[in-house]
Each structure stands twice: as structure tokens, then as C-alpha cells.
Amino acid sequence: MIRGLIGIGLLLSTAGVFAQGDQGTITGTVTAQDVAVAVVMVQAKNTATGKAYTAVTTKTGNFTIVDIPAGTYEVSVPPLGTSTRRYVRQNLVVAAREAVRLDISIPATPDDVVGDVALWLAIHNAYAGLTGPAPHTPDGKPDLSGVWLANVDPNPERAAALPWAADVVKQRLANHLQDWPWALCLPVEPFPSFPILYRVVQNPAILVQLFSQEPHYRQVYLDGRAHPKDLDPTWMGHSIGHWDGDTLVIDSIGFNDKTWLGLDLLPHTEMLHVIERYRRPDLAHLNIDVTIEDSGTLTKPLERHMTWELTPGEDLADYICTENNKFRENTDHK
Numbered sequence: 563m564i565r566g567l568i569g570i571g572l573l574l575s576t577a578g579v580f581a582q583g584d585q586g587t588i589t590g591t592v593t594a595q596d597v598a599v600a601v602v603m604v605q606a607k608n609t610a611t612g613k614a615y616t617a618v619t620t621k622t623g624n625f626t627i628v629d630i631p632a633g634t635y636e637v638s639v640p641p642l643g644t645s646t647r648r649y650v651r652q653n654l655v656v657a658a659r660e661a662v663r664l665d666i667s668i669p670a671t672p673d674d675v676v677g678d679v680a681l682w683l684a685i686h687n688a689y690a691g692l693t694g695p696a697p698h699t700p701d702g703k704p705d706l707s708g709v710w711l712a713n714v715d716p717n718p719e720r721a722a723a724l725p726w727a728a729d730v731v732k733q734r735l736a737n738h739l740q741d742w743p744w745a746l747c748l749p750v751e752p753f754p755s756f757p758i759l760y761r762v763v764q765n766p767a768i769l770v771q772l773f774s775q776e777p778h779y780r781q782v783y784l785d786g787r788a789h790p791k792d793l794d795p796t797w798m799g800h801s802i803g804h805w806d807g808d809t810l811v812i813d814s815i816g817f818n819d820k821t822w823l824g825l826d827l828l829p830h831t832e833m834l835h836v837i838e839r840y841r842r843p844d845l846a847h848l849n850i851d852v853t854i855e856d857s858g859t860l861t862k863p864l865e866r867h868m869t870w871e872l873t874p875g876e877d878l879a880d881y882i883c884t885e886n887n888k889f890r891e892n893t894d895h896k
Contacts, residue, residue, distance in 0.1 A: 586656040588635070589626040591619075594642055594668040597683050598623030600690035602642070603716075604666070606635040606654070621690055632658040639668055640716025642682055642757075648716065682757060685711050689873050694845030699764070704808050704842045707764045709877065710870035712757050714825060721826050722861040730829045734822075743821060747883035749776045749797040751824045752817045753836050753852065755868065761878055769803060769810070774881035782812050789815055795832050797821060812838040823854065823864075831858030846872045 588606055592599040600621045607614045610633055617627040635656060639649040647669045656662050670679060689711075697705040723731070734741065744750045754760055754771055761772040769782040782801040789800055793816035800816040814836040823830055835855040842848050848870040855863045 584632065584658040585629045586632060586658060586660045586662065587626055587628050587630060588637065588654070588656060588662050588664055589624075590664040590666055591623045592625060592639060592666045592668065593623055594679055594683060595670065597680055598687070599639075599642065599668065599683060600687045602639060604637065604639055606630060606637045609634045609636055609653075621687070630656050632656060632660075637664060637666075639666055641714055642668060642679055642686070682711070685759075685873055685876060686871060688875070689846070689871060692846040692872060692874075696842040696844050699766070701766060703766075703805055704810075705764060706762050706769065706810065706840055706842055706848060708762060709873050710760050710762060710848055711873045711876070712754065712760055712870050713868055714755070714757055715866045715868055717867075718826075719865060721823075721828055721864050723828055724859055724861060727828055727859045731827045734827050739827070744775065744883075747776060749821055752797070752799055752821045752830070752834060753814065753824075753838065754780065755824045755852070755866065759873065759876055759878055760870070772878060774878055776883060789813075795819075799834070799836070806839075808841060810840040812836075812840070814838070823859075824866075826864070828859060830856045833858045848872070 588604075592602060592604065598621075599619055600623060602619050603616055604619065604625045604627065605614050605616045606627050608631065615627050615630050617625040619625045633656060635654045637649075637651040637654050641648045649666055649668045651664065651666070654662065654664065699705045739745065742750070750756065754773060756775065758774060763770045763772070767783070767785045769784055771780045771782075772778065773780075777797060780798050780801065782803045784803050786804075787802060789802060793800055795816055795818035797818060797820065799814045801812055801814040803810050803812040805811070815834070817830070817832060817834045817836075819829065819831050819834075821830070822828065833856050837853045837855075839851040840848060841850075850868045850870065852866040852868070853863050854860070854866070
């Protein structure tokens with residue numbers, strides 16, 4: 563009986579070895595503008611099963627996705643800042659026991675309206691691999707303080723916009739964003755989401771975000787106050803926060819209707835309500851989940867999910883929009 567059980571065990575073990583041997587791999591290098599992209603996720607999704615397999619690039623941009631069943635895959639890499647598009651390779655076939663080579667060059671956007679991808683990459687790569695536990699304040703709360711390199715949602719859902727708002731987006735694209743608030747040296751969006759550097763300063767009563775674009779700062783009250791009952795609409799609205807465990811929840815209302823909803827280019831009304839959830843899982847990352855509500859513009863709430871990266875050796879640059887505003891003159895001829 564024991565001999566029979568051993569025989570069955572050996573048979574199952576041998577079958578597992580052969581099954582493992584039937585797996586394939588995808589390996590390659592990720593670059594953008596000929597610069598290696600460190601610590602970015604490469605995803606291969608099986609088009610038949612929907613199961614995703616991932617790997618993170620090394621400091622030199624190399625990756626290997628292992629133990630992939632034979633099949634057809636969609637391989638993707640999220641955009642870097644706003645200067646590149648999301649990379650997608652459809653119909654990549656991986657046979658049993660095959661190692662497929664796929665070198666990825668992330669495509670640039672045709673109109674880089676925010677910044678240079680090489681600069682974003684230089685900052686990103688300089689701090690790739692930074693590790694350690696998340697710091698805490700003396701009262702035991704996660705400390706969100708630091709200089710952070712922001713990024714966009716790698717897999718953004720399509721905004722469910724009302725017809726009038728969708729028409730406004732089409733008009734804005736048709737005139738090459740000539741009325742973009744940044745081009746007019748006005749605040750761009752009602753909450754931080756552009757892929758630039760942000761400095762966060764936190765104490766028990768208030769959290770302040772500093773950034774280069776207008777209006778250069780935002781304050782979030784943490785002292786338990788409520789929103790004023792009669793708010794005058796402002797560019798950045800009124801923000802209050804509270805802790806839900808280790809997550810800082812920020813609730814913002816009281817916006818005017820002059821900003822755009824970030825890279826979605828959508829208009830919004832004064833009914834805009836934004837809820838942000840900030841969580842620092844470790845030293846180097848800040849996970850941000852945003853829910854955007856506006857019944858005057860959207861048919862359902864819009865969600866965005868972003869990860870900021872700690873850049874402890876960086877600082878905010880002096881930025882005065884009116885000193886060197888080339889956007890309008892560079893787009894008037896289009």
C-alpha cells in the first residue's frame with residue numbers, strides 16, 4: 563500500500579515537472595526615447611482566459627515574464643507621465659516551452675503639453691528600487707510628507723460624460739487646447755493629478771501640497787472641522803480630511819467651474835465633489851484613489867488610481883507661468 567502511494571506520488575510529481583516545462587516566457591527591454599525604463603510593470607494578458615501575468619523591469623529596463631501557458635497574449639506597459647502613450651502589443655503568440663523576445667519602445671504623444679519624457683524618466687530612474695517601511699508621525703499616523711513624482715492612471719476608465727460635456731472635449735481637441743487653463747497661466751485642475759513633482763507637508767492639523775503649476779499650493783484641514791455651509795466657489799475648492807485606519811480620506815467641494823478635469827479635458831460644474839484616498843504602503847510609494855462626482859457633467863462617478871514615487875533628492879523649481887509662456891504662440895498657427 564505504501565509502495566503504491568509512493569508510486570502515485572512520483573507520478574504526480576513527474577506530471578507537475580512536465581506541466582511546468584510546457585510553460586513559456588516573454589523577455590525583453592523597455593525603453594522610451596532610447597532611455598531604459600526602470601521599475602515599470604509589464605503585463606501579458608491571455609486573450610482566451612483573461613488571466614494577467616506581470617513582471618517589473620530592472621534598473622536597466624530588462625524584464626522576464628515567466629511560467630506563461632501557451633496561448634495568445636496582449637502585452638502592455640502603462641504611460642510614463644503624460645509624454646508617452648500606453649504601449650499595447652496585440653496577438654503575441656507564445657508556444658509551449660518557447661522564450662519570446664519582445665523589446666518595447668514606449669510611443670511618445672504627438673503633442674507633449676506637460677513635460678519632457680526624458681526628464682520624467684531621469685527622475686523616475688534615479689530613485690527606482692528605493693525601499694523601506696512607511697514612516698509614521700509621533701501620533702502613529704502614516705507620514706505622507708516628502709517630494710513625490712506623480713504619474714497618471716495606467717488603465718483609466720472612460721469618463722461617462724453627458725452629451726454637452728463630450729461635445730466640449732471635442733471642441734477643445736479640435737482647437738488644439740488653445741483655451742487650456744495652463745496656456746492662460748490659470749489653475750489647470752481642481753486636484754493634483756498631473757505627472758509633476760509635488761511636495762507634501764503634514765502635521766496633525768493640516769496637510770499642504772505644494773507644486774509648480776498655478777496656484778502653487780493646496781491645503782487640507784485635518785483638525786475635524788466641517789465644510790462651511792455657505793462656500794464661495796474657488797479654483798481649488800475647500801478640502802477636509804480624516805483618517806480611516808492608515809488611509810487619509812480627503813473630501814473636497816466648493817469649486818468654481820473654470821478648471822478642467824485633468825487629462826480627461828472635461829468641463830465640470832460647481833456641483834463637483836472629489837474624494838481622494840491616500841495610502842503609503844512603504845517608503846517609496848503613495849497610492850492615490852480618486853472618485854470624481856458631478857451630476858452636471860457625468861452620468862456616473864469617474865475613478866482614477868495613481869501611484870506617486872518618492873524622490874527625496876528632488877526639489878520644486880521656481881515656476882512663473884507668465885515669464886516664459888510659449889504655449890499660446892506655439893499653438894496659434896495650428
